[in-house]
Amino acid sequence: MALWRIRTAVEDRPGGLAGVVGVLADRGGDIVGLSVHTDVSGVVDEFVVEVPGRHDDLVRALSERCPSGAVTAVPAHRREVGDDVTRALLLTARLRAHPNRLPDALAELLLADDARWTNLTSADDAGQARTAPGTAMLVPVGPLRGVLVTRSSRPFTWTESSRAEALVRSVMPATGPVPTDSVVHTSQGLDLSLRQVVEEDAPALRELHRRCSAETVHARYLTGMSELSPRMLRVFCDTERGLTLAVRPRGREEPVALGHLMYTLDPGVGEIAFLVEDVWQGIGVGTALVRALTVIAAEWGLAEVRAETTVANAAMLRIMRRCGASVRTRGGTYVHARLPVAEALQAGLGGRARRGGEFARLMGQG
Structure with missing residues (x-):
């Protein structure tokens, strides 16, 4: 069985998620991971599924079941299966000792193709973000610098943007009151x-x-x-x-x-x-x-x-x-x-x- 990461918009009505799960079950899919995202289009569910044989029929059936949004499917890896919260906490612990490795941690958190430091005023990076809508995300790190994260397989969601911001804040200096006297x-x-x-x-x-x-x-x-x-x-x-x-x-x-x-x-x-x-x-x-x-x-x-x-x-x-x-x-x-x-x-x-x-x-x- 092959492991796939399948993302689909779910209709915001009772039974919407159950219908998607039913389609996966009817075609022998075994759900080993699920995360819920929000985006401009509404709620987006991302499943990690073991699928017997080819996945084309499954994607086609999901598209018919969820006409309101596109269905994407990309190969997944065993190392990606697990609790997202645990993975984020482990990345935070790693960054406390090596904060300069933030781009690598963001790439791992978001399963991205690439992540690299950039100046927030960089015209080249701004142009790249414009020419690839949804597949490039600029994560600010302080007022002057940021990390440009790219992923060609699927757009970033609002939830992923929030996760990236939270990871950055976990290694940035506290913004609370400083000693005054x-x-x-x-x-x-x-x-x-x-x-x-x-x-x-x-x-x-x-x-x-x-x-x-x-x-x-x-x-x-x-x-x-x-x-x-x-x-x-x-x-x-x-x-x-x-x-x-x-x-x-x-x-x-x-x-x-x-x-x-x-x-x-x-x-x-x-x-x-x-x-x-x-x-x-x-x-x-x-x-x-x-x-x-x-x-x-x-x-x-x-x-x-x-x-x-x-x-x-x-x-x-x-x-x-x-x-x-x-x-x-x-x-x-x-x-x-x-x-x-x-x-x-x-x-x-x-x-x-x-x-x-x-x-x-x-x-x-x-």
Whole structure:
């Protein structure tokens, strides 16, 4: 007996599904899987059926029984038989460890021919989706990137689109409230208040940048910048892009540092950066910020945080290495640091947080 995946629209009336099942039974079909989809045409049932002999007669009989919608039949594989919920949960568990393999997981979830990363502004991919209606689906992953999934055998349904979106959301950072007022402690015993940046902080942040030397500003932004622009401030306040924390010593209103944890085009990966006012450098502020941002990255479900700087930024490189990051020089000038979040937490972020509950205390929650 051959295994076939048969999709047909079912009339929305009592006995509609029973009639389809009766046609399958009359021709010796053995149903081993069933899923119900919704689409623009209404309810669509998808059966995985063992069919004796040729399937042509069965498809013809179903077409006569269900004239309201087309009947499609494609060969199925034994590995496709099983509980869809269990399969989706297993894919989610796999993605938690390897979020960059999202295209492969989507292809497996949707039994697609191909799935690949694409920019949401890509004209080529948009054109492909238009020229193959229903057989190409663009699954957004954040505001700038997506996965283009294609399948020539049958169109995607609304239900499959929802499943794809749910799988993506399972590996994306949480969108709930972020810490707005936490306290961390430096190695020298200094208490630092971390507070999420809001638009009302603009004057204080501009003054912070003015107090910083040109070398400090260049080390943070990799370019000369004499003034904090309104556009940059909007980026800092945009929670769709990530999180920016203003750092204030306890008892002071003026921020002395900024810490950033921003989303990247790679799911499961965040980018960290920080700016510390010159007179507050060298006393553990940057190290405390990296540790706090890594804890937040773990709470978001990120697998890795990265940082970009130059070989001249010895202080940042020292901090990243101390926290367990691998550092690689590119082109002799720029440096790319990668810090696996889970490994950093297990190692205690440089050996200072090995006792249980230390990370909660690090964020002022212990």
